Amino acid sequence: MKFPSNLPCSAVLDSLADGVFTVDLDWNITFFNEAAARITGVPAEEAVGSKCWDVFHSSLCDGECALKNCMQDCGRISNKSIFFIHADGRKVPVSISASPLVDADGKLLGGVESFRDLTDIQIIRREVEESWRFEDIIGKSxxxxxxxxxxxxxxxxxxxxxxxxxxxxxxxxxxxxxxxxxxxxxxxxxxxxxxxxxxxxxxxxxxxxxxxxxxxxxxxxxxxxxxxxxxxxxxxxxxxxxxxxxxxxxxxxxxxxxxxxxxxxxxxxxxxxxxxxxxxxxxxxxxxxxxxxxxxxxxxxxxxxPPLKDRVEDIPLLINHFVSRFNALQGKDIDGLSEDALQILMRHPFPGNVRELENILEFSFILCPSGFIQVEHLPEYLQPLDRPRSASEDVPRTMEEVKCITARKALERNNGKTMAACRELNISKDTLRRIISRCGK
The missing domain is CATH 3.40.50.300 (P-loop containing nucleotide triphosphate hydrolases)
Known part of the structure; x- marks a missing residue:
């Protein structure tokens, strides 16, 4: 296994249960610890020297690459839920953390990312959900x-x-x-x-x-x-x-x-x-x-x-239930919510109760093509804002209102270009036309 001279303690990193890898500025993998090889099914000698996207094929490789964002903004990302494709072809859910890699003088050398296999956790979650099901009602509060x-x-x-x-x-x-x-x-x-x-x-x-x-x-x-x-x-x-x-x-x-x-x-x-x-x-x-x-x-x-605000511990169970339901109804393969998106919902008061949660996830399925639902896929009134929200923004909205607001915002961002807005929302032109036609009614 090759290991960059300016990155000591490879033996320590190899002893970790979490996968760890580093890339240089050209996205070549420069280090791949033993846990990374075990979790991905790719031997370290094959991974080192390869482009990271050729090894992982993750849900972020085609767009919002965590390492790319960290290296560009000199920031850090913690506990973001994604998935990658294992060497045997199956999808593996993982939680990743990433940060830029710099030398002693602060010069950017590349990026480092760690990831934790969530497969067993998801299995346990599904088993727990079934154990807390009473007829079609889900909860343990x-x-x-x-x-x-x-x-x-x-x-x-x-x-x-x-x-x-x-x-x-x-x-x-x-x-x-x-x-x-x-x-x-x-x-x-x-x-x-x-x-x-x-x-x-x-x-x-x-x-x-x-x-x-x-x-x-x-x-x-x-x-x-x-x-x-x-x-x-x-x-x-x-x-x-x-x-x-x-x-x-x-x-x-x-x-x-x-x-x-x-x-x-x-x-x-x-x-x-x-x-x-x-x-x-x-x-x-x-x-x-x-x-x-x-x-x-x-x-x-x-x-x-009881209202949903009094049974917060039931929110993850309900989310898993609705994700499974919408996957079946819409023919999608959404893996669930990212950790940061889940935290937003866990803190939300849900004045509209379980119906509001269902509407939020139905909306998120429109924007999320695959993988995990991220914060940016949530309705706008749940997006973190630097400014204080007005009282009207905290009012629960119907699904039609949320769709209308999102469609109009997409058209505004794309200067009124219908096809550009459709591509952003991943919907057809006819669907966008129907949403707009119902606005204001």
């Missing part, structure tokens, strides 16, 4: 574990369940879990968002109607309660239900029957009700906008779902 502990008993009962929690905490996932763990699991699960439909449509959606009940009722239409027969109906945003429908829902819960619009006979309601809201129903009762008797009928079993 104390507040969530407390809810998990009573879910089986609650699910096996026939009691009405009220799910309370902020928007984006996954109330429908919990409702589905209750259904899947119940004796009704082989029957339908029907979800209705009570806040998404106008009052006049909500009644017919819930209870259906008979032919001739109104002008356009040309034939019978079953409602969601009838479609959920034998199973579970999930009433989301129950706090937005109008007063006249609260009366009809109360009858369903008390008498287990309902009447479609225009019907002369009641229909048996063999259905379990799970309701959810992000509003304070007790306050709505005091204000007179929600019936007290209905509140007590719904409030047989109450499960309060």
């Amino acid at each position: 104390a507040p969530l574990t407390k809810v998990f502990s009573i879910m089986p008993q609650v699910s096996r009962s026939e009691a009405t369940v009220l799910l309370l929690g902020e928007s984006g905490t996954g109330k429908e996932l919990f409702a589905r879990a209750i259904h899947n763990l119940s004796e009704r699991k082989d029957r339908p699960f029907v979800a209705v968002n009570c806040g998404a439909l106008p009052d006049n449509l909500l009644e017919s959606e819930l209870f259906g109607y008979k032919e001739g009940a109104f002008t356009d009722a040309r034939k019978d239409k079953p409602g969601r309660f009838e479609l959920a027969a034998g199973g579970t109906i999930f009433l989301d945003e129950i706090g937005d239900m109008p007063a006249n429908l609260q009366v009809k829902l109360l009858r369903v819960l008390q008498e287990k029957t309902f009447e479609p619009l225009g019907a002369v006979a009641s229909i048996k309601a063999d259905v379990r009700v799970v309701a959810a809201t992000n509003r304070n129903l007790a306050e709505l009762v005091e204000q007179g906008s929600f019936r007290q008797d209905l509140y007590y009928r719904l409030n047989v079993v109450t499960l309060t779902l």
